[in-house]
Amino acid sequence: MKKFSLLLAVFFTASLLHAQDSLTIRKIYDEALVNGKAYESLHYLCKNIGGRLSGSANAQKAVEWSKKLMESYGFDKVYLQEVMVPHWVRGEKETAFIIDGKTRIPVPIAALGMTVATPKEGITANVVEVRSLKELETLGESVIKGKIVFFNRPFDQRFIETGHAYGMAGDQRFMGPAAAAKYGAVGVIVRSLTGSTDDYPHTGATLSGPGTQQIPAAAISTKAADKLSNMLRLRKLPLVKFYFKQSCQLLPDVLSYNVIGELTGTENPNKFISVGGHLDSWDLAEGAHDDGTGVMQSAEVLRIFKAIGYRPKNSVRAVFFMNEENGHKGGSKYAELAAQNKEQHIAAIETDEGGFTPRGFSFDGVSKDFIKSINDKYKAILEPYEVDKLTIGGSGTDIEPMKEKLPGVVLIGYRPDSQRYFDIHHTPNDVFENVNKRELELGAAGMAAFIYLIDQHGL
Amino acid sequence: MKKFSLLLAVFFTASLLHAQDSLTIRKIYDEALVNGKAYESLHYLCKNIGGRLSGSANAQKAVEWSKKLMESYGFDKVYLQEVMVPHWVRGEKETAFIIDGKTRIPVPIAALGMTVATPKEGITANVVEVRSLKELETLGESVIKGKIVFFNRPFDQRFIETGHAYGMAGDQRFMGPAAAAKYGAVGVIVRSLTGSTDDYPHTGATLSGPGTQQIPAAAISTKAADKLSNMLRLRKLPLVKFYFKQSCQLLPDVLSYNVIGELTGTENPNKFISVGGHLDSWDLAEGAHDDGTGVMQSAEVLRIFKAIGYRPKNSVRAVFFMNEENGHKGGSKYAELAAQNKEQHIAAIETDEGGFTPRGFSFDGVSKDFIKSINDKYKAILEPYEVDKLTIGGSGTDIEPMKEKLPGVVLIGYRPDSQRYFDIHHTPNDVFENVNKRELELGAAGMAAFIYLIDQHGL
Numbered sequence: 001m002k003k004f005s006l007l008l009a010v011f012f013t014a015s016l017l018h019a020q021d022s023l024t025i026r027k028i029y030d031e032a033l034v035n036g037k038a039y040e041s042l043h044y045l046c047k048n049i050g051g052r053l054s055g056s057a058n059a060q061k062a063v064e065w066s067k068k069l070m071e072s073y074g075f076d077k078v079y080l081q082e083v084m085v086p087h088w089v090r091g092e093k094e095t096a097f098i099i100d101g102k103t104r105i106p107v108p109i110a111a112l113g114m115t116v117a118t119p120k121e122g123i124t125a126n127v128v129e130v131r132s133l134k135e136l137e138t139l140g141e142s143v144i145k146g147k148i149v150f151f152n153r154p155f156d157q158r159f160i161e162t163g164h165a166y167g168m169a170g171d172q173r174f175m176g177p178a179a180a181a182k183y184g185a186v187g188v189i190v191r192s193l194t195g196s197t198d199d200y201p202h203t204g205a206t207l208s209g210p211g212t213q214q215i216p217a218a219a220i221s222t223k224a225a226d227k228l229s230n231m232l233r234l235r236k237l238p239l240v241k242f243y244f245k246q247s248c249q250l251l252p253d254v255l256s257y258n259v260i261g262e263l264t265g266t267e268n269p270n271k272f273i274s275v276g277g278h279l280d281s282w283d284l285a286e287g288a289h290d291d292g293t294g295v296m297q298s299a300e301v302l303r304i305f306k307a308i309g310y311r312p313k314n315s316v317r318a319v320f321f322m323n324e325e326n327g328h329k330g331g332s333k334y335a336e337l338a339a340q341n342k343e344q345h346i347a348a349i350e351t352d353e354g355g356f357t358p359r360g361f362s363f364d365g366v367s368k369d370f371i372k373s374i375n376d377k378y379k380a381i382l383e384p385y386e387v388d389k390l391t392i393g394g395s396g397t398d399i400e401p402m403k404e405k406l407p408g409v410v411l412i413g414y415r416p417d418s419q420r421y422f423d424i425h426h427t428p429n430d431v432f433e434n435v436n437k438r439e440l441e442l443g444a445a446g447m448a449a450f451i452y453l454i455d456q457h458g459l
Numbered sequence: 460m461k462k463f464s465l466l467l468a469v470f471f472t473a474s475l476l477h478a479q480d481s482l483t484i485r486k487i488y489d490e491a492l493v494n495g496k497a498y499e500s501l502h503y504l505c506k507n508i509g510g511r512l513s514g515s516a517n518a519q520k521a522v523e524w525s526k527k528l529m530e531s532y533g534f535d536k537v538y539l540q541e542v543m544v545p546h547w548v549r550g551e552k553e554t555a556f557i558i559d560g561k562t563r564i565p566v567p568i569a570a571l572g573m574t575v576a577t578p579k580e581g582i583t584a585n586v587v588e589v590r591s592l593k594e595l596e597t598l599g600e601s602v603i604k605g606k607i608v609f610f611n612r613p614f615d616q617r618f619i620e621t622g623h624a625y626g627m628a629g630d631q632r633f634m635g636p637a638a639a640a641k642y643g644a645v646g647v648i649v650r651s652l653t654g655s656t657d658d659y660p661h662t663g664a665t666l667s668g669p670g671t672q673q674i675p676a677a678a679i680s681t682k683a684a685d686k687l688s689n690m691l692r693l694r695k696l697p698l699v700k701f702y703f704k705q706s707c708q709l710l711p712d713v714l715s716y717n718v719i720g721e722l723t724g725t726e727n728p729n730k731f732i733s734v735g736g737h738l739d740s741w742d743l744a745e746g747a748h749d750d751g752t753g754v755m756q757s758a759e760v761l762r763i764f765k766a767i768g769y770r771p772k773n774s775v776r777a778v779f780f781m782n783e784e785n786g787h788k789g790g791s792k793y794a795e796l797a798a799q800n801k802e803q804h805i806a807a808i809e810t811d812e813g814g815f816t817p818r819g820f821s822f823d824g825v826s827k828d829f830i831k832s833i834n835d836k837y838k839a840i841l842e843p844y845e846v847d848k849l850t851i852g853g854s855g856t857d858i859e860p861m862k863e864k865l866p867g868v869v870l871i872g873y874r875p876d877s878q879r880y881f882d883i884h885h886t887p888n889d890v891f892e893n894v895n896k897r898e899l900e901l902g903a904a905g906m907a908a909f910i911y912l913i914d915q916h917g918l
Binding site: 018029030034157158160162195196231287357359384385387417419420436437438439442 | 488489492573616655844876878880882895896
């Protein structure tokens with residue numbers, strides 16, 4: 001590709017809301033793209049700390065380091081918020097085989113978060129493949145009892161945003177094991193929640209807690225799922241068995257922390273706009289896109305404001321939530337304490353869909369009129385930065401509890417491009433090397449720009 | 460991330476232009492995302508053929524395979540278009556060192572396309588670092604003569620679209636060597652044209668041909684460029700020298716081909732809408748994103764039409780241009796023959812900015828009124844597919860000659876997200892593994908959708 005002739009250096013192309021806003025947003029982007037710190041901080045988090053599941057030593061390291069990082073940025077306040085979190089551990093690496101007569105075919109497998117161990121010798125059983133919870137119900141106890149249930153409904157590739165495909169397939173992982181247990185299944189394996197055909201198990205939490213009947217449950221790779229499904233179809237049920245072994249367990253709850261940094265508002269110190277992601281991550285890799293990018297972007301928003309000398313009218317907080325992956329305790333605690341302290345929350349942005357190139361923001365539970373007004377006000381000024389898709393949609397697990405506890409807050413999801421997320425989500429591939437520096441920085445800048453606009457002109 | 464609760468299966472959300480259009484576009488996407496062939500075809504091109512520089516045996520293999528591929532898709536016409544192309548060969552792997560007293564620091568280097576060899580023993584000389592052609596001119600012959608000129612202006616990170624940064628830095632590679640030769644330089648090294656700080660040389664063509672004075676010229680990695688620049692600053696000029704050796708040469712021109720597939724229009728067989736990329740690629744890797752994705756998407760557009768039973772009113776062509784990288788001979792020949800044959804060309808789309816997630820289309824040399832009208836007509840129907848950014852901008856090197864030869868044609872550039880392109884562009888990393896299946900497929904579907912709209916409703 002060559003296009004030297006056709007390119008112009010047009011820096012200030014935004015349809016101006018106000019000239020000052022346009023200039024400030026340009027400064028925000030320049031700071032993020034030229035002096036950005038998110039990428040090197042993410043490198044530290046991924047390479048010097050790594051995976052950091054709630055309750056683990058690494059999670060505690062991440063808390064302490066995050067606090068120091070924000071302190072080094074010179075925010076007005078940096079503090080920890082105590083929260084008790086579950087402490088689930090994977091134990092030894094899981095093993096699994098498809099047993100086809102005398103042949104044992106190894107299967108990439110990972111226990112689901114919060115699930116239980118198999119007996120020490122593992123489980124061997126016949127397999128019942130189902131595509132839905134409804135199908136499970138139709139088959140009932142007479143078919144299911146004593147079997148391993150295999151949930152194998154794939155992603156629907158027709159969705160443009162992959163999060164929709166994840167949402168539509170996700171009940172298998174989250175509800176499937178508990179549902180199968182009721183019919184006497186001895187174990188559950190779930191097709192990994194991804195649209196890609198690959199060799200990695202994609203872990204993730206399954207339903208647990210009081211009233212939930214637990215049987216061992218694990219995710220297998222999509223390639224293994226296709227293979228197993230084919231064999232079941234060709235060989236008939238009794239000839240094919242499945243074996244798996246895992247030694248995970250749930251230990252007593254542990255004291256952990258949300259990590260919070262704040263720039264105190266010059267006009268309304270008790271009014272808040274927050275941006276946050278989750279500090280905990282799955283243990284299979286480094287929690288780079290899920291959600292190292294989100295927390296590093298959140299701190300970067302406040303760092304950018306300080307660097308360009310912007311002092312917000314309202315207080316702006318970066319919140320590193322603990323325990324998004326297997327309990328949501330940090331998010332609940334944050335909302336609870338904010339309500340207790342009678343804080344007024346204007347808006348909360350969550351960034352937990354990967355550090356990919358920005359698309360825009362989605363607004364949780366708002367009216368069509370609200371969206372029209374937001375678009376009328378802000379779309380044109382965000383368009384040159386390619387972060388102008390402002391739609392009705394989800395926000396995020398960590399800020400959802402604010403809806404009930406803090407009436408009036410507008411909950412916002414930061415929406416990066418979704419195409420690559422579920423290739424690496426909850427897998428051994430969620431590592432620093434799969435994060436692009438500019439995509440990460442553009443996300444931080446986009447959120448800083450939008451928070452600046454909210455701070456100046458409201459929603 | 461977990462968001463099972465907030466997601467809805469909304470398939471038909473487009474603001475409808477016509478209900479039929481909306482349905483057809485949905486069919487196009489379903490075909491691309493569920494039954495897409497572009498990814499597996501790209502795999503073949505990358506892994507079974509590989510790098511395919513004009514004039515090479517691999518380029519010829521690619522021509523023959525592409526013709527067979529399109530024939531297997533059952534297009535109405537598939538044919539080759541003869542074109543003579545340059546045959547530049549890299550020769551042995553290049554070597555380079557920074558010489559710092561007695562220390563030799565190896566430097567990742569690649570000869571620029573179309574440049575000449577060094578003497579067999581290589582070149583050793585002092586280095587003059589410049590940031591621009593203007594600076595070269597200011598220094599003049601007294602400083603430059605006998606030296607190696609080192610062009611080291613980095614990408615301007617502030618641009619949102621990276622193509623602009625490439626455009627602004629590109630004169631160093633394209634014009635720099637010929638300009639330095641005029642002042643008596645013995646060689647030129649250029650900072651690789653990328654915004655990323657990495658260990659790879661990014662090759663690419665430099666100006667050549669009659670009237671151009673040639674001296675050996677090569678790209679060095681950005682990390683090596685930073686190191687060399689630092690050493691020059693700290694050690695003063697005479698203590699640091701640079702050595703490089705390359706054995707590239709320009710052989711006699713070779714007969715090659717554009718490869719063309721066509722669905723003949725049911726109403727206007729002599730009116731054409733084309734979509735194309737270039738089949739040739741640099742020799743350092745597999746030409747995956749540059750431009751394997753582009754040619755595979757172009758064929759996929761026609762395959763999708765056939766698969767869903769859409770028979771276009773106007774003829775639709777997929778054009779695999781030869782020799783985009785170092786001569787543009789295929790693009791020139793195509794325009795020349797189209798004019799000779801009195802073909803009427805409505806629109807031509809070029810896809811040569813990588814197989815990344817779609818953003819939209821840019822229209823070459825059109826008026827603001829034209830863009831407003833295009834947005835009024837088509838933005839809403841493209842928005843749910845995230846390919847709705849319709850702007851004034853560049854089209855592409857291969858279709859540019861049509862502007863002069865075929866008055867009235869609208870030249871359109873397919874615009875994927877630009878953030879990752881120059882990380883891998885013209886490097887050993889431009890391989891199949893760096894292409895995401897869905898991003899590739901969404902691009903093909905986006906172009907098919909837009910060509911469908913042009914075919915039905917014009918521009």
